[in-house]
Amino acid sequence: MSSESSKKRKPKVIRSDGAPAEGKRNRSDTEQEGKYYSEEAEVDLRDPGRDYELYKYTCQELQRLMAEIQDLKSRGGKDAAIEIEDRRIQSCVHFMTLKKLNRLAHIRLKKGRDQTHEAKQKVDAYHLQLQNLLYEVMHLQKEITKCLEFKSKHEEIDLVSLEEFYKEAPPDISKAEVTMGDPHQQTLARLDWELEQRKRLAEKYRECLSNKEKILKEIEVKKEYLSSLQPRLNSIMQASLPVQEYLFMPFDQAHKQYETARHLPPPLYVLFVQATAYGQACDKTLSVAIEGSVDEAKALFKPPEDSQDDESDSDAEEEQTTKRRRPTLGVQLDDKRKEMLKRHPLSVMLDLKCKDDSVLHLTFYYLMNLNIMTVKAKVTTATELITPISAGDLLSPDSVLSCLYPGDHGKKTPNPANQYQFDKVGILTLRDYVLDLGHPYLWVQKLGGLHFPKEQPQHTVVADHSLSASHMETTMKLLKTRVQSRLALHKQFASLEHGIVPVTSDCQYLFPAKVVSRLVKWVAIAHEDYMELHFTKDIVEAGLAGDTNLYYMALVERGTAKLQAAVVLNPGYSSIPPIFQLCLNWKGEKTNSNDDNIRAMESEVNVCYKELCGPRPSHQLLTNQLQRLCVLLDVYLETESHDDSVEGPKEFPQEKMCLRLFRGPSRMKPFKYNHPQGFFSHR
């Protein structure tokens, strides 16, 4: 212990005592800092285990000494103080040892810590290095993949295939020996060849461009030449006009017409084309012309930009008008109506010349908003006609074309879609406007190629040439027959009104030579009056007395007998026969409901009309029917059986030759006239 304590003391005082190994270091230290006691060095020398033992021993000793001191103190005694002092000194020494040991432990601890710290630092440094390296590795890997994925632009170029390349490329580029083995060289060679080819093609392209320029210039020159030709041709055409007229070849006129025709709306255009074609091909008596203002037609198709410019102006105007008094609702409606019924400014005029030099003038209009065509008709004759009173309606423009085809009365619009349009502006039917606008007959629509399927509104304007062509010929023929039959009737009516039934010589064979009954009256009656007659009920109920027909009343007389005949003249005369209904006033009133013979007379005239048609075009039907009526009345009156109870002779002696007076269960009179024998027999 004391050695130890001396050891402790010694190092404290003596500096150079130490192991020679650390002595060098210590010396260096001490050399620099003078004299100091390095306990650190000492730590390294001592064994911690032994120090621990020392510590335990020292604690034990201290405990022992304290115990002894305790003992001594408790015993008390004289020597105790010395002993205590002794022991106190010993424990002080032990305390010093403990302190040293404590210091040493601290130093050891510090050292240990430092070492750990150092090692840790090293490890950290390595760790960082590792991380850096790893990072670099990753970076490099990425770079490698990038490099590997790199597509050189040259791969996007579509190179010609290898075979072609070797075939086409000149050997100084292809360098087959080198390139075959080396793909890099091969690709290079191919690229070279590509470049070469492209240069050549670019060269060609430039050449072609320059060629094109040249040719364009040539074209320009020729165009100039041609355009300079046009005015010269025009002057030649002008000069040739008189020659054309002299030779009756009006090419110029036709040309002008075709020019105007370009502005026609589609249905009128179809009509114009078809009519001109028909006129040239089949019927020289048909002439076609276009009337109306071309400028107005052009004005209908104003380009939309103008209207946009106008918008701003019209807006300004609008504001103005709202300040002024608004026009009344009725006037607005009226304007809307006018707008709806507006006609296209151009119209097509057809002139049909008939054999007797009478002309039927037809003017066709197109109603734009309603998409229908209408026609106005006029008949002019070579000589001035004096119209008999009853013939007023025959040639009137309103009714001359009525029912050209059965049922086509032209008072209703044929386009079902118009009904919706009419409802918007309050027009009930087109009938009120037909006088002004013309009649929208179905055949007119067909001539213009407008096809209206029944019961379905038409959405688009489809002007069909084939429809027009198929109807053209029939319609033209019907129009001609219509005009001629009307004119024939016109003449006949003039005669009928004077009480003469004009029977032509080639129809004379139908009747006996002597006819005593006379026609005394021939007047036109109204449809309502016809319906009111009591003996026309059957015809009305059979639906044969529509409002498109014309009605007349004829009166045949002989002696006291008066025969009234109500006549229904169908517009389709003479293909559709006139229908007669009779009422005889002689010894009572006899009609077909109470006298079978009156019925038989009606049958003779109505059902057996085909015999009375006469030579084509059978314009004589009506007059022959009237003459036959007179003959029938004669037979009826003369064959009436004598009433024995009444005195006096018969009013009408029998003059007609009859084989038998009565036949059959209904006791018919002999109404059939036999030519040339001249006697009457039964059917």
Next chain:
Amino acid sequence: MERAVPPAVPLGQMEVFQALQRLHMTIFSQSVSPCGKFLAAGNNYGQIAIFSLSAALSSEAKEESKKPIVTFQAHDGPVYSMVSTDRHLLSAGDGEVKAWLWAEILKKGCKELWRRQPPYRTSLEVPEINALLLVPKENSLILAGGDCQLHTMDLETGTFTRALRGHTDYIHCLALRERSPEVLSGGEDGAVRLWDLRTAREVQTIEVYKHEECSRPHNGRWIGCLATDSDWMVCGGGPALTLWHLRSSTPTTVFPMRAPQKHVTFYQDLILSAGQGRCVNQWQLSGELKAQVPGSSPGLLSLSLNQQPAAPECKVLTAAGNSCRVDVFTNLGYRAFSLSF
């Protein structure tokens, strides 16, 4: 009086002609088939139309059932008279009588089985045949018409056996008196003559117009219709419709009908007559008018009672005349509907 106006149909030439034909059509004769289900009607254009009574009377009859099943041109002139045997339809008009098989008649393009023309005296004009009468006991047919004679024809051989002369003007109608086989004929000369078939001679003559009770000179003297019930006979036409007692040749009842009657028949205890004027008249034997049922034609020419035992459901009275319609009366009290050509 507000008259209903039918809507104007657009009529072409064909439709107008057909409408006129129908307006002026007269149906002169009718005949019921032996099975009772069909009715044949002949008109003034020479056409015969076959109607199916069973179809028109059935509960699901439509408008088409009232139209003929088949219509064909039978004669050149009007078909004035028709009768049916148990297998044939015999029609006569313009001088000829033709036979048609009922079994074949419904097929299109039916041709006549045979045609016969009685030996006429005159050749200038072919006389019409106004009346046909079957004599079942002798299996013969009697024809009478424009040449003022009655001809008998044997139905089996087709030969004309007798010609009975006596009338001075053409014959309108015939009736058979079953009991003693006698034929009555009425004609334009105003006389009803009775002929005995066995002896082929005129047995009795009644000159109707000479009797004051029934004569009406302003109408003429012609006898248009005849019917007999063995002891009794009813006739009419120009003179008033009268019931005669045959044996005594006296008029017992004069029926107060102004219009000349064109057809008369006995039915149960009534007498049915029709003629000028729309109605079918039903008379009691005492002379009272039981009922007047209007038809649809302005004048009637023929009545037909379907009493065939094979078809009791088709037991109707049909009337036809101055129109294209045949009125069907299921119950004598009213007109049920009309068949139309």
